[in-house]
Amino acid sequence: MDRRHFIAGAALAPFAAGASRAQSGPLRFVFPFAAGGAGDALTRIVADEVGRALNDTAIVEARPGAGGQIGTQAVLNAPADGRTFLLTPVAPIIIHPIIFPQLPYDPFRDLAPISLVTTFDFALAINPDTPAKTLTELVAWMKQDPRRTTYGSPGVGNLPHFFGALMAEKIGVPMQHAPYRGSAPALNDLLGGQVPMVMTTTSDVTELARAGRIRVLAVSGRERSPFLPEVPTFSEAGIPIVGSAWYALYTKAGAPAETIARVGRATMAAMRDAGVKEKVLRLSMVPAGSTPEELARIQKEDHEAWTPAVKASGFRPS
Known part of the structure; x- marks a missing residue:
């Protein structure tokens, strides 16, 4: 190859790469x-x-x-x-x-x-206005009125939804699932009182819990979450379901x-x-x-x- 052609090609190479990125x-x-x-x-x-x-x-x-x-x-x-x-x-x-x-x-x-x-793990969160302070108290509260059994999740068929289904099976209460398009809208409705509880990721509830805007009753890991060390696991709270x-x-x-x-x-x-x-x-x-x-x-x-x-x-x- 002619050396001048090689130099010209080399000089143009960055522009060609940039053009390729622009096109794609x-x-x-x-x-x-x-x-x-x-x-x-x-x-x-x-x-x-x-x-x-x-x-x-x-x-x-x-x-x-x-x-x-x-x-x-x-x-x-x-x-x-x-x-x-x-x-x-x-x-x-x-x-x-x-x-x-x-x-x-x-x-x-x-x-x-x-x-x-x-x-990450999952967590069950409730509005702090809910009278329940523990998972046991929440289950008793739910059993008093079937309208209290609705739980939100980030979407149908996801693990928070599945954890809610497992929880319902373990406690013998037919909990009603309310799927959302992500954790943010579900938690917005929890804060607004449109849904009594939300099953979602620990990552999506930690800051709200620390600010006292929601109450987290249980996390899904085998051990307590390092981000919410004061919150018991589901197993510790009396419902033997585990998962990360x-x-x-x-x-x-x-x-x-x-x-x-x-x-x-x-x-x-x-x-x-x-x-x-x-x-x-x-x-x-x-x-x-x-x-x-x-x-x-x-x-x-x-x-x-x-x-x-x-x-x-x-x-x-x-």
Whole structure:
């Protein structure tokens, strides 16, 4: 090659790369629930860090609906070019294939794992005006009036919904589920008195609980949450249900392996960064990080672990 041609090509290369990015648009990080909650904030942290690591522009889109299915489908409708990502909690990945026989996609087949991001527990919150101070008192209060048995959750078929179904089974009370498009609207209705209780993530209730605006009666882990150490576990409070969950990052299957590896490394590095860890801990989540292979293993193990429990609960989507 003529040396002048080589130099000219090299000089134009950055402009060509910039033009390619402009044509393909920014990196898109889809959060499949309503904006305003801890999951949305986590998605923005990850998008900022990955965008910075890849020297690319990143945007976040909240695409709520159908318990996370609309946002998931939005990612699957995008090109498999490694520029559209799904940051999701566990349920749309491992629970939906169990409870939705007509699910229009297979998360194990159609999504490519990138990295585990955080882990967290669930919590049952009530309005502080409710006379119950403990879970035992709440159950007695509910049994006095069936209108008191409604609980909100971030969406149908998600683990907070499932925990509510398990709780109803254990206490022998037919609790009524009120699905929302995310934790933020559910908690708004809890604060406004439109719903007597909400089952959601510890990350979404911690600050409200610390401010005294809601009362958290139980958390779902085997041990008490480090973010709400004064709150007993469900088991301690007399209802033997246990479980934790996670947020993880995916893209559409078929995306370039090199891109998946780069984004995965950037995510792991972010979760180990002291500044990022501080931000994540403020969301009442525990930073994680993993390889794509580790996330695939976790996904498979959790699916196998939850399948008997979900089926035994008798839950069926309406």
